[in-house]
Amino acid sequence: MRTNRKIRIETLAVHAGHSIDAATGAVAMPIHLSTTFERDAEGGYPHGYVYARGANPTRDSLEQGLAALEGGESAAAFGSGLAASSAILQALAPGDQVIAPTDVYHGMTKLLREIYMRWGLEVSFVDMTRIDEIKQAFTPKTKLIWIETPSNPLLKITDISAVAEAAHGAGALCACDNTWAPVVQRPLDLGADFVMHSTTKYLGGHSDVMGGAVIARKAAGFFERVREIQGASGGIPSPFDCWLILRGMRTLPCRMRAHSENALKIATWLVDHPRVDAVHYPGLASHAGHEIAARQMSDFSGMLSFEVGGGAAAALDVAAKTEIFIRATSLGGVESLIEHRASIKGEDPRTPQGLLRLSIGLEHPDDLIEDLAEALE
């Protein structure tokens, strides 16, 4: 991009990380598959690249795009969201304490409990929507507070600025898993030090690529260690995966607007349905976290959940009857998904049995409503 003007997020998403290929003039970026790069006669590396685990041009482009989109100084891309989270945890030292939400993504719970606690990290799980509980968990060893908002599967909202402020007051860093609300929520602007993404979800956007990222407000300090771990332990995405994610990101702001509009319509319709006992969507004024969500999100994203009476059997029956919604886990793709969370391995046992989670895609909202209406009959 040649402009120095202040540009808007849609423009940024289309152009960030992209450049016209200097060698050929290609408008669509090439994919650099090379694992190794030529040295000059003096033994140097004239283009700055040595070996592709450390850095390669396609991953560099993705990382530049990620940093631009989240408003950070630097980004590191990984082969999955959990590889990105893992790099942040590895950058801590044994004995450090992490404070995480009780309802954090179940893969993160497993990572903390089964891997990093065994290696000497101390972890306290708290209700992240309650600042008093967070403050009670502080110890002199507190190094990191991990936020995930909206939460899974109840869409609880954590006040990012309040938690970041508390973290900084205690001399700790604050990382926010922003997988569920890219573009519409900007944790770095709200005071978080790091954003983590599973780029498998909305950033890729088409359910066809796995990836993860850490985006840092400041490139110096703690993030340097994350960068070192990326190259040294090698949990990196392939050039083709980087290319797919960067391509997905070009339409991200437009997709997030459409996902959010569709989800609000469907949530509003579900509220009035006689078989629906509860709807969890932060865009509804009746949602417990709506006030905070309205302050820290510019839109409410495409994830929601609802509860039907009659427990697991009734919920599974509804999921079985949908024709457009696909019964599958994951989220953030163009196609709508429906999932009975309580029967997922590793899911929090507190997840209501009658709960169905929806990832609202880009189909016409009326088609999705008709599909749910028939399934709920």
Ligand SMILES: *Cc1c(COP(=O)(O)O)cnc(C)c1O
């Ligand atoms: C999917 C997901 C992850 C894990 O990402 P992977 O790419 O599957 O490793 C982490 N956090 C949230 C909120 C997710 O939805």
